[in-house]
Amino acid sequence: MPSSRLNTKRLAKAAFGVSVVIVICLLARNAAEGSTAGPPWYGILPPLLAATLALVTGRLRLCLIAAVLVGGLLSVLEAGYSPVETVTEGLLQAGDFVKDSVWPGADEQGNYDTAHLQILVYVVLIMAMISVVLVAGGLQSVAAWLKRFANSPKSAKLATMAAGLVIFIDDYANTMIVGTTMRPMTDRHRISREKLAFLVDATAAPVAGLAIISTWIGYEVGLLNDTAGDLGIGRDGYSIFFDALGYRFYCMGMIAFVFFSSLLDRDFGPMASAEERARRDGASPKYEGGPDVSKAFSACEPYAEANAHPTVAVVPVVALLTLFIGGLWIDGGGWAKMLVDPTAPLRFSAWREALSQADSILLLACASAFGLAAALLMALAVARIPVSLAARAVLVGGRASLLPVSVLVLAWSLQGSCDKLETGKFLANLLADELSPKIFPALVFLVAGLTAFATGTSWGTMAILIPTATAVAFELDGGAYGAVTIISVAAILDGAIFGDHCSPISDTTIMSSTASGCDHLAHVRTQMPYAISVAALILCVGYLPTAAGMSKWIAIPAVVILPGLLLLGVKKRSSAER
Secondary structure, three states: OOHHHHHHHHHHHHHHHHHHHHHHHHHHHHHHHOOOOOOOHHHHHHHHHHHHHHHHHOOHHHHHHHHHHHHHHHHOHHHOOOHHHHHHHHHHHHHHHHHHHHOOOOOOOOOOOOHHHHHHHHHHHHHHHHHHHHHOOHHHHHHHHHOOOOOOHHHHHHHHHHHHHHOOOOHHHHHHHHHHHHHHHHHHOOOOHHHHHHHHHHHHHHHHHHOOOOHHHHHHHHHHHHHHHHHOOOOOHHHHHHHHHOOOHHHHHHHHHHHHHHHHOOOOOHHHHHHHHHHHHOOOOOOOOOOOHHHHHHHOOOOOOOOOOOHHHHHHHHHHHHHHHHHHHHHOOHHHHHHHOOOHHHOHHHHHHHHHHOOHHHHHHHHHHHHHHHHHHHHHHOOOOOHHHHHHHHHHHHHHOHHHHHHHHHHHHHHHHHHHHOHHHHHHHHHOOOOOOOOHHHHHHHHHHHHHHHHOOHHHHHHHHHHHHHHHHHHHOOOOOOHHHHHHHHHHHHHHHHHHHHOOOOHHHHHHHHHHOOOHHHHHHHHHHHHHHHHHHHHHHHHHHHHOOOOHHHHHHHHHHHHHHHHHOOOOOOOOOO
């Protein structure tokens, strides 16, 4: 394309973006002048702008920057500033969103929330670990070893799904470990990076959400405990979680969809196009949207003289998981329990309490440092690569982490603007009207999905909706703990994961595309139709029928089987395409 034509196209996009921002701010300013009490409606605009422009232009980071700036401007509209002061204060506020996303100020007790900083450390260290393992030939050796078990695209996809189900303890660990470990094998079988990212993302959160022992459950049980106490429900949070487990239709349906899609080797929509392209041209395409992680890792070719062995990759991963799980046990008070009762590690209740009290994010960062140290040790002692090459691999991994780190910081900054504008509360207020108990759980699922999509956080969505929507469901049950309350709790937890799967600003979605070496927006475009299809199925055969009185034991088989029937209706690829 001639440079003049390219510049014209860029100028047109820039002009379009500026026009959208100006129109949004003018509309919101007029609305703010006549606004009433309560969260403003325009709080939904920054995440909506980010998602829309990103999907249209393919420039994720630029769109996130624009959305954060708009969020800063909108957050000061009601302060009564002049137009010049509004712009100045809005830009300063946007800068605060970015700063607070990494290092927020101290709370009333003088404590600092460093969770986001710890996640960034985890991403940088694990990317460095992956780079070292690549240079030492570890991942390639694992792929060669797996070749005897996964000797076709179908078995490779099933093996990837199985790996995602096995690492159920944490979704962050799941996405990064499964994506990077299985990528050489799926590349060999010409499975698209988009499909790999989907297999990773679509198993990570659902299996962590369903697992009765995971880093998720402590957070969820804590929210449910508080809500049960406020409403006077005579059950603890863990009991409510178990009551709702049989109604987690989206998690069940998505895992079933992943299984049938892999088993039947059938796809539709953008994913089918990506798979056809991968079969024809190879797994990793070149995107117009700028450099991706796989390009950054292109400098990590295996050292020709390395003594490559699967243990070079397996030992660092096992070391990381061992320290992480062991750390969860010790930090959560498990060691003290074991001193009193040596059989405590064998008790489910002891693990439940430990996981609910441990600092999982900090432990994940520490475990990634341990994994990097183990990778360097194996690379030098077993693969016998030069020290200089190992050091260079660490630097390459750090450079490759800049893309996901920058996107994560911008996504968290956008979440900060959503918090300031009370976007989640505005969406939650949609549930405030009197509603029929028969449609309330389905509506809760949709609102949870929209909230998670807009804010990019499933945990934040749970924090907003569990207290509010559960209280409404409790009243619809006649002030008692009944079926509507139980199903609505499940709908909140599931809807949060559904919206997270569709959101381009979700941290787990970003990590899934990063680990898989897939262009992030390509991952979102190909996964979204699948998530929406599963959501539509489970609404029709899950939440609506069970809220109307149908037994969950009828709904569960339908939720699990219908994704397979849907995919059976998709045209199977010819042998030439496979």
